Amino acid sequence: MDDLPASRSAERELRELRERAYGPHPDIEDDPVALARLVELEAAHAGVHAPAPPAVQVTPSTDPTSAPAMPPTPAASAAATTASSADGAGRSLWQRANATRSRRTWLIAGGLVAALALVYAVEWPVGPHPDTTLQPTSAEPDAQVQDRLSWVIDLKVDTTTLRGFEDYRGLEIWAAEDRYGSPCLIVIDPSIDRPLGDECTPPDAELLTDATVSRRQEGHYGEDLPAGSVIRFHHRGDTVDVYLFPANQPAG
Structure with missing residues (x-):
């Protein structure tokens, strides 16, 4: 029961921030703290999570009792090189995009803002407009x-x-x-x-x-x-x- 007032407070705060972002007089772009709070509340409201990182590459075993590795064929070497390059490029892009929590937040924010902008573009015109x-x-x-x-x-x-x-x-x-x-x-x-x-x-x-x-x-x-x-x-x-x-x- 203790969480109910907090939930209502968050809902009220979300409504106020949405109005600042999508209402007739938007001003949230000049308030980074409020924008970050909007992203946090929208993520919690929609159940949005940051995408999972790429799968971890398993390092081959160096155990001397293991079976000896067969020398790769030229075709296998070329395929491994191509896969390694693609994997390195993918990891590089992922690392750059997720280097900081701020960047991850803005990745989520971009998707949320774009989706909500479409919703409010449809819903807002049917609401009351000031005379x-x-x-x-x-x-x-x-x-x-x-x-x-x-x-x-x-x-x-x-x-x-x-x-x-x-x-x-x-x-x-x-x-x-x-x-x-x-x-x-x-x-x-x-x-x-x-x-x-x-x-x-x-x-x-x-x-x-x-x-x-x-x-x-x-x-x-x-x-x-x-x-x-x-x-x-x-x-x-x-x-x-x-x-x-x-x-x-x-x-x-």
């Missing part, structure tokens, strides 16, 4: 932003860490850190007195918050969407991805 990706801005939080944060008692945001992103449908998007150093994401509708969405999570968890569309206000941010639709904001460090999930229209 847009918001970039950071140099905007400074004004008194209105500070006032709205004061409504959220449980959200202990360090206001000195606030940084803004591009607006979306008239909504203001802010990122910050809480008193524990965890990242936070805040969505503000200027027409109401408190944040429309706010969430803080530990650094290793996904940080996202949702805004649900209603019809209670004029000039609402989702006036072109059916009531009950969800706008999801997914914080990815330097950017915020926005996803639209329209609700089904009621039957007329």
Whole structure:
């Protein structure tokens, strides 16, 4: 039973590394440690092992009691020379390819990455795609932003860490850190007195918050969407991805 949490942790780590490798914003090529960890987890997940080395050549016996060796014929000598050359070339190639653990790892990585790239090339297009990706801005939080944060008692945001992103449908998007150093994401509708969405999570968890569309206000941010639709904001460090999930229209 002690292995179950570790297994779940590895699965979560594998999903996050796969997204960094094959998602819409791949960045794992610049992180050798993360790439090596991806290879290790993929190998464990798929049960991949390094290929077995060539068979060891048996050295002829030098026991004086053994039967004397017959002198080789010219044809046998030529065949032995050819076989020896081929064997030496094969071993040389194998030794060069497997000289270090790093090279063996990259041999496995190449196969895994190629296979998984094909899988994700097929599967990724059917998954949700962001409606847009918001970039950071140099905007400074004004008194209105500070006032709205004061409504959220449980959200202990360090206001000195606030940084803004591009607006979306008239909504203001802010990122910050809480008193524990965890990242936070805040969505503000200027027409109401408190944040429309706010969430803080530990650094290793996904940080996202949702805004649900209603019809209670004029000039609402989702006036072109059916009531009950969800706008999801997914914080990815330097950017915020926005996803639209329209609700089904009621039957007329």
